[in-house]
Amino acid sequence: MQLLRVHRTFPKLKKVITRRYSQALQLEENEYTDAPVYPPIIDTSLEARKLRIRQTLHKKIQEINTVEEKQIALNMPRFYGWQSIVLNDNKVPFNAMPLVQHYTRTHFQSIDKLPEIYAKSSPIADTIVQEIKSCIEECIATENEGVERNIVTSLDKPEKQQISDAHTKNIVKQINRIILNNLTDKVSHILSSQVDYDPRHEAFWFIGSVDLPWDVRKWRKKQKWYKGRLDQPLDRPVQYIGSPILTIRNHLPLKPIIDHSEAENPDFKVPKFSHIPESVGYFSEFRHGTNIPGFWPGDFDEFGLMSFHGRGHILDRSESFGPEDNLEALHCQAIKASFGWLLAQASYQGFTTFNDLTYPLVTQTVLTDGHLVSFYAYQLNTIVMHNDEVDSNPKHNVCFGTKPLELYETIENGKVKGLNEDVLKMLVQFYLNAPEERDHAMKPYLGKEEQIIADIEDDNRRCWLESRYKHLVANRPKHFLLPELYDWEKIYKIKFNTRFFEARRRPFEFDINPFKRRLDDHLPPYIPKVLRPYPKSRKKFETTYYPNV
Amino acid sequence: MKLSNVLYRQHVGFMFKKHWAVQGRRVPIDTSIEAKLKAKGIPVEDALEFVKEKPEPRERIEIIGKYEQVKPLDENHPDYKERPCLTLKNTSVLLEGISQAQVLTKSIIAEDKLPQRIEEMAELSAPKAVHEGVKKAILSANVFDCEQKKLPKIKDAERPAFNFPRILGISDRRKNEILTNKLLQLVEKSNDAEVTQNKYVVNDAECHSVFDKDGDLIKFQDVSGILVTSNKPMKHELNENDIPFIEIPDLYPVKHTVTLPPEHFYSENSKYPLRPSVSKKHPHTTWLHFNRTEVGNLYETPVTPTQILGRSLTHAFTVASAYAKQLHGEDVKDLPEPIHINCIQTDGQRFHFGVFELNTLNVDGTDGTKNVWYCKNDVKLYDSSRYLSGMPVLENYNPKVYGYINAFYNC
Structure with a gap:
């Protein structure tokens, strides 16, 4: 009787309650095989189970179709963003080289002349240098003495650094203009390339094998299930944020400097740096991980050729750091900038920090202040360096870099004295390095028809994902303030239980960690009754299209 | 966040502080003892006079800080002048737009006509x-650039109090910078190296021009988004007889200096960004950006189309006159040879092309030699370029604009 009443109120319940026993009649005919087939034996230890959970997550991210959804998927576990170690491009602390090398898994090789693949363009470069030599001399002299500029500085950065960077920007624009204009008729890839000023470069990845922060260790000590694995390392999210002066990009990638198989060469050693990043001078910040190579997904020219960076931050370094560390700081800046840009480019090809590159990517980086120029060629071979892979991944990234070289000796009476043609030639060779079509699949982990959000056919889903993605990567402050444990609560409620008579309302009184919240753990926008579809709709909330990971 | 809610929950210290604050302001009760003592002839003295010593006057200490102290804007400021200078900056526009610009620069207009x-x-x-x-450049400026800055507030005339969510996107300054720079790069790339070698490109070049008009001192301050200069002065073959109207309009009842605010802190010299020693200093084409969020009327009314056109003329005049003054000295009036300059103004979608011929810097009155302004206005590069329901869109690209830009570069 009671069941009947229930059925009347919820008519659909009948369909939900199925009769299990009726299925027993359908016996499978092929239930028996000749040889016994056993299910695979799986390790049931806690660590193995956890590993399998992580691996399925990585697999799920790999199977997502579009670039933007993969980026959202990387951020799914954290509603308030990852507490990421922020690597900036305009500040390098003392002795940061080991950390930067470990975090980017980069082997650095100091060179005096460019790697072998540049040898082919040497004779053309010589003639071009002769053609543009006088123009370059003139533009350097003009920029230094001939143009009156009003440089506005802000208070957030050292004044010297800002003035130096502004000056560098002007010279780099001039030199780039002269070389591009000269090369357009001679090489075909220049006309189709795009030049960007001050683009936004951001990259996000996970790094393993870093010591635990003290507060995590303190928390683990209190948990009984962490007994015996107190010091188990943790994935640390890393975010690179930078803005080069000028970048050039093309729709084709550059040729690899070394063969992809060479990436596993054990000679390429990367020092392990397991100390916490705060010990060097890199700090963390809550933010959603972003991978942005200077343009949104959908732009045709998605491979970088070269980028120019200022080196004004060297002026702000303490004198006691010494020239050797200043040189290392330049190397660090180049490694961070190259890796960051390439990783962001790779993420637009569908790779993430959990799904490794299947082919190498190359970029060229120039650090300059208008007078001193250093050249770097960087090959990205691997981007997987999270905790499970950091020790077993045989591949390393390679960076070839020169010392800072003088472009000219002095400027006297408005004339440049002693222009160093070798340096100019190296620069021209960077421009001459032509991108090439590769004969393998460039986007193996992206869908066939849907590669970016704009390809999605469902209007609602496309619009929702587009706005969600842009909102996520904007990292704008939340509408509501972040959850916080106030000092008075810590004193009067936690340390000394003076308010035992009060009702428990705050999360810490229920042992809830408010930061342990997934990105989709929120109420979707409410649909007012008047806006719901006619005639009758019980759907109160709008649909969300978060990736299923 | 309003802190009081949290602080009220429990904070003994605040209560104490409040208590002290209240008690500290207590007014002493008049015990009328003073009057009684005085009546008996006993002198009463104020206790505070014995306690308090008068502070010695201290000299102001000049502290050498990280940054130079900004001098107060008063009569001792080195730039202070008694005579006010009516200043037009690149962030403001003239009230009467193009006709006021005509009066100020003493120019006649050849409408919709280029050399x-x-x-x-x-x-x-x-x-x-x-x-x-060009299409790539448009898309990259409007759609694919990754800048995410707060765009201006959205207002609905029907419900003015409604607060829309702030949208993040590409600011109009950045849009203009990207588009114009990429267009110029394309023009230069498609030209021969010999042509481009004779030109020089400066970004954000600032020009100042100070001149007298009918007894008022007027200063134009302008910034070229891009200033293209060449190794020899540009010459156009122009025929003034083509121009139908050679009258300068009468602005009555408005005076021609309206919306030029007077300033007392200025320098009396004109400024041209390239020094005379530079060989490629002759101005060729100047690109003016119209950034809608930055340029506005003095009285906060929306900028009208004629005001935008007026900007082109004053801008071209500023650059040409600053150059003329560098060439011939500050007091030059009628020029021995006219100076020509091209001007392209854009708000990222509409392009206003103009060619300015500077004949005289004597802008008093409306008679005598006049300057000439040839213009072709309101050429649209495209109809719309944005994300339309999640997809990048470029509608109705107009290839003519590139032709004009290329022609301006090559003449």
Whole structure:
């Protein structure tokens, strides 16, 4: 009787309650095989189970179709963003080289002349240098003495650094203009390339094998299930944020400097740096991980050729750091900038920090202040360096870099004295390095028809994902303030239980960690009754299209 | 966040502080003892006079800080002048727009007419790859650039109190910078190296021009987004007889100096960004950006189309006159040879082309030698370029604009 009443109120319940026993009649005919087939034996230890959970997550991210959804998927576990170690491009602390090398898994090789693949363009470069030599001399002299500029500085950065960077920007624009204009008729890839000023470069990845922060260790000590694995390392999210002066990009990638198989060469050693990043001078910040190579997904020219960076931050370094560390700081800046840009480019090809590159990517980086120029060629071979892979991944990234070289000796009476043609030639060779079509699949982990959000056919889903993605990567402050444990609560409620008579309302009184919240753990926008579809709709909330990971 | 809610929950210290604050302001009760003592002839003295010593006057200490102290804007400021200077900056516009600009610069206008050579060269068709490049540039400026800055507030006239969510996107300054720079790069790339070698490109070049008009001192301060200069002065073959109206308009009842605020802190010299020693200093084409969020009327009314056109004329005049003053000295009036300059103004979508001929810097009255302004206004590069329901869109690309830009560069 009671069941009947229930059925009347919820008519659909009948369909939900199925009769299990009726299925027993359908016996499978092929239930028996000749040889016994056993299910695979799986390790049931806690660590193995956890590993399998992580691996399925990585697999799920790999199977997502579009670039933007993969980026959202990387951020799914954290509603308030990852507490990421922020690597900036305009500040390098003392002795940061080991950390930067470990975090980017980069082997650095100091060179005096460019790697072998540049040898082919040497004779053309010589003639071009002769053609543009006088123009370059003139533009350097003009920029230094001939143009009156009003440089506005802000208070957030050292004044010297800002003035130096502004000056560098002007010279780099001039030199780039002269070389591009000269090369357009001679090489075909220049006309189709795009030049960007001050683009936004951001990259996000996970790094393993870093010591635990003290507060995590303190928390683990209190948990009984962490007994015996107190010091188990943790994935640390890393975010690179930078803005080069000028970048050039093309729709084709550059040729690899070394063969992809060479990436596993054990000679390429990367020092392990397991100390916490705060010990060097890199700090963390809550933010959603972003991978942005200077343009949104959908732009045709998605491979970088070269980028120019200022080196004004060297002026702000303490004198006691010494020239050797200043040189290392330049190397660090180049490694961070190259890796960051390439990783962001790779993420637009569908790779993430959990799904490794299947082919190498190359970029060229120039650090300059208008007078001193250093050249770097960087090959990205691997981007997987999270905790499970950091020790077993045989591949390393390679960076070839020169010392800072003088472009000219002095400027006297408005004339440049002693222009160093070798340096100019190296620069021209960077421009001459032509991108090439590769004969393998460039986007193996992206869908066939849907590669970016704009390809999605469902209007609602496309619009929702587009706005969600842009909102996520904007990292704008939340509408509501972040959850916080106030000092008075810590004193009067936690340390000394003076308010035992009060009702428990705050999360810490229920042992809830408010930061342990997934990105989709929120109420979707409410649909007012008047806006719901006619005639009758019980759907109160709008649909969300978060990736299923 | 309002802190009081949290602080009220429990904070003994605040209660104490409040208590002290209240008690500290207590008024002493008059015990009338003073009057009684005085009546008995006993002298009463104020206790505070014994406690308090008068503070010695201290000299102001000049502290050498990280940054130079900004001097107060008063009569001792080195730039202070008694005579006010009526200043037009690149962030403001003239009230009467183009006609006021005409009076101020003493120019006559050839409407919708450019020099014959430019019109001919603009007809030449460019290769397809170049137009592809222009389309890329438009998309990259409007859609694909990753800047995410707060855009201006959205207002609905129907419900003015409604607060829309702030949208993040590409600011109009950045849009203009990207578009104009990429267009110029394309023009230069598609030209021969010999042509480009004779030109020089400066970004954000600032020009100041100070002149007298009918007894008022007037200063134009302008910034070229891009200033293209060349190694020899540019010459156009112009025929003034083509111009139908050679009258300068009468602004009555408005005075021509309206919306030029007087300033007392200024320098009396004109300024041209390139020094005389530079060989490629002769101005060729100046690109003016119209950033809608930055440029506005003094009285906060929306900027009208004629005001935007007026900007082109004053801008071209500023650059040309600053150059003329560098060439011939500060007091030059009628120029021995006219100076020509091209001007392209854009708000990222509409392009206003103009050619300015500077004949005289004597702008008093409306008679005598006049300057000439040839212009072709309101040419649209495209109809719309944005994300339309999640997809990048470029509608109705107009290939003619590139022709004009190319012609301006080559003449």
